[in-house]
Amino acid sequence: MTTIAEIAKEAGLGTTTVSRYLNNKPYVSKEKREKIEAAIKKLDYTPNRVAKQLRTNKTNQIGVLVSRITNPFFAELFDEIERLLHKYGYNVMIMQTYDDSEVERHFLNMLQSHEVDAIMLASIERQSQILKMAKKFPGKVILVNESIPGLDDQAIKLDHYSAVQNGLNYLYKKGRIQIAYVTGGMFNGKDHGSVRTQAFLDFMQEHNLNINSDWLFENYHSATDGDRLAKNISELSIKPNAIFTNSDEVALGLIAGLEDRNIAVPEDIAVFGYDDQPFSKYAKVPLTTIRQPVKAIAEASVKKLLYNLHVSNEIEDGNLQLKVIIRQSA
Incomplete structure (x- = not known):
C-alpha cells in the first residue's frame, strides 16, 4: 500500500504538505497540488477512508430521512438534495421511517454512533426525540419542509x-x-x-x-x-x-x-x-x-446544512412560496 511518505518523496515535498492536501486543508499552492496529484496518479494511491474518518471525526455521509421514497415528492426532493451534496464530496443515504417513530429514533442514533455527519429530516414522527437529538448535536439535525417549536433556526419552513x-x-x-x-x-x-x-x-x-x-x-x-x-x-x-x-x-x-x-x-x-x-x-x-417548490426547498436545506458544517458561507435565500394551481378536478 502506498504511504504518504512515498507520495511526498515522489512529489519532492514534505509529508506535512501532502497531509494537508489529502485532508483538504488550506495553504497548499496550486503548484504543490499539481505535484501531489501527479505523484498520487503515478503511485496509484487510494486513501484509507476509515483511517481518515478516525483522524478527522468525519464520515462525509449525510442521512436524509423521509416517510416513503415511493412518494414522488420525496423521491424528487431526495434527488435534488443528493445532487447538491455530491458537489461537496458528501455521500448521501436515504432512510425511510414508514411513519414509525421507533425507526426514526434508530436513524437519529446514527449521529450518536458517528455513522453520519448530519441528518436531514423531510418528515417527522416524534417531535420530542428529534428536539432532544438536535440539542445534543447543534446544527447537525436539519428539518426539511418541517418545523418543531424550539428548533426554528434549524428548519426550512414553508407556510x-x-x-x-x-x-x-x-x-x-x-x-x-x-x-x-x-x-x-x-x-x-x-x-x-x-x-x-x-x-x-x-x-x-x-x-x-x-x-x-x-x-x-x-x-x-x-x-x-x-x-x-x-x-x-x-x-x-x-x-x-x-x-x-x-x-x-x-x-x-x-x-x-x-x-x-x-x-x-x-x-x-x-x-x-x-x-x-x-x-x-x-x-x-x-x-x-x-x-411545493421542491428545488428551492432542497437548495435552502443544503445551504443551511453546509453553513452549519462550516463548509460554505452561503445562506438560504430561495423562493419558498406555496401556490394554489387550478386545473379541472376542482
Whole structure:
C-alpha cells in the first residue's frame, strides 16, 4: 500500500504538505497540488477512508430521512438534495421511517454512533426525540419542509397552514362546502401533518361549516389508498362535494376510483391535491393542487446544512412560496 511518505518523496515535498492536501486543508499552492496529484496518479494511491474518518471525526455521509421514497415528492426532493451534496464530496443515504417513530429514533442514533455527519429530516414522527437529538448535536439535525417549536433556526419552513386555508377557501368560493379531509398522519396527532390538519379545523370553524366525522380519513399515502378511499366514499349515504387530500398521489388514485364507480369529478365531487407532482397535470382529470417548490426547498436545506458544517458561507435565500394551481378536478 502506498504511504504518504512515498507520495511526498515522489512529489519532492514534505509529508506535512501532502497531509494537508489529502485532508483538504488550506495553504497548499496550486503548484504543490499539481505535484501531489501527479505523484498520487503515478503511485496509484487510494486513501484509507476509515483511517481518515478516525483522524478527522468525519464520515462525509449525510442521512436524509423521509416517510416513503415511493412518494414522488420525496423521491424528487431526495434527488435534488443528493445532487447538491455530491458537489461537496458528501455521500448521501436515504432512510425511510414508514411513519414509525421507533425507526426514526434508530436513524437519529446514527449521529450518536458517528455513522453520519448530519441528518436531514423531510418528515417527522416524534417531535420530542428529534428536539432532544438536535440539542445534543447543534446544527447537525436539519428539518426539511418541517418545523418543531424550539428548533426554528434549524428548519426550512414553508407556510403550509396558509396554503391549506387558501386551498379550502378556493373550494368554499366555488360553493364546495361539504368538505372531506384526508391526511397521511393521524387526525388527532401532534406531529405528522398536524399543521395542515389544524388549518383545516380552523377554516371549518371560522366559516361555520360542519365537520362530519365520516368525512375524516387518516393514514392515506398512495394511489392505492386513494382508490380505497373512493370505495369508502362511494359507500357513504351522505357524500361530500369536495375532498381535500394532502397528496397528489392519493388524489389521482381517488379520481380514478371515483370515475370507476360512476362518480364524476368535479361535477359530483371536487378533488384537491397537494404537491403538484409532474404527473398531476396529465391525469385523466387534471389535478387542482398546491405546488411545493421542491428545488428551492432542497437548495435552502443544503445551504443551511453546509453553513452549519462550516463548509460554505452561503445562506438560504430561495423562493419558498406555496401556490394554489387550478386545473379541472376542482
